Amino acid sequence: MGDKIRVVLLDDHPLVLEGLKNRLEKEPDIVVPKTFDDPRDLLEDIASCQADVLVMDIAMPHLSGFELGKQLKEQYGLSLKIILLSGYTYDEFYSKAYEIGAHAFLSKQSTYAQIINAIKQSMLGHALVAEKVLGKSRDVLTAVEREVLVRIAEEKTNKEIAQELAMSQRTVEHHMTSINQKLGVKSRVGAVSKGYESGLLGSIHSGGADED
Template identity: 40%
Template sequence: MKIKVLLLDDHLMMVQGIKQLLEHDRVIEVVSTLSNPAEIYDEIDHHRPNILIIDIRMKSFNGISLTRNIKKTFPELKIVILSGYEYDEYIYAAYNAGAAAYVRKENSINELITAVKQSFAGNHVFPQHAVNLSVDRLTHKELEVLKLIAEDKTNMEISSALKLSKRTVERHISSIIQKMDANSRVGAVVNGIKQGLLHV
């Protein structure tokens, strides 16, 4: 069975070049290439790819935001972020948006092919120097609690806002601090901002 790949990059020459290089691998089939992000949902719906390779920065679209939104509609789709940058903030944000892999454009085509195959197999592929990516992602409820912590809400106020018992809130906060590799509520908020979970 071939791995069906959809390519999105607003630089047409870049997307055509990547297509040709990917198709040298017998396991990969590029089902479509796209330079207009506005058409992405229709293309995914039509071709049902296994993997979407997407540029992190396009003229009118942010690849991270697009990844987050696409994953809401197509949760099973594996997304590989292609980037000219290796800033930790971008890597964290890509991971937390639901991307399966983050590959620099300067890397070899073999690394991109590996990322495609590993993503298809259900693995994550991110730069090795990026720390804390192996931790469990926050649950939806934990993310809600973290946002309220960032708003300086007390446990009682969080309990009231989310209609949770005080003990449940305390359990969530303990889990958040552990997952965010922090020592306190403040540390969890700081790491949340760094990882793109919170926007201030």
């Protein structure tokens, strides 16, 4: 069936770490190569873990999950999916999670099944955007949709986008449909125009996501 999803965990509560690790490793397609209780240690060692997904708490000593997530996204881009957990579900936390490119923001009251679903959906390129975020802003683009839009602006074909983002052309088409709906346009040209008009594309390029 292919390689297992490599999930790294970060939480400063040992019981939470152990419980989540044990549950995830009961899944036949998931392995947890390492857990961390200090974000500084994770920054040093995550490259050696070859992680596909990072599931981490937001409130931690030394470095918040938002700060750490931003650093990791700048370094690894879409190759590392990030799922944030928090005991607090403030609206601004949801918005900030998607701004830094997280694939999901879940309450610590979430079930193991919900966390596992978020992990598997992230590997398919899907971001689980909370309804409250979509309700506040119809034009919220997920991390993957932003990456697709950047490449559309570079006049790349669906086939080229699919190859660069390691997804099928059909998935690219689904993302394109979602982008058009959220931006209120009907074509690639319209999406790019709206992207520049709103500053969305400019903010992506200035973030250095496409730089080596």
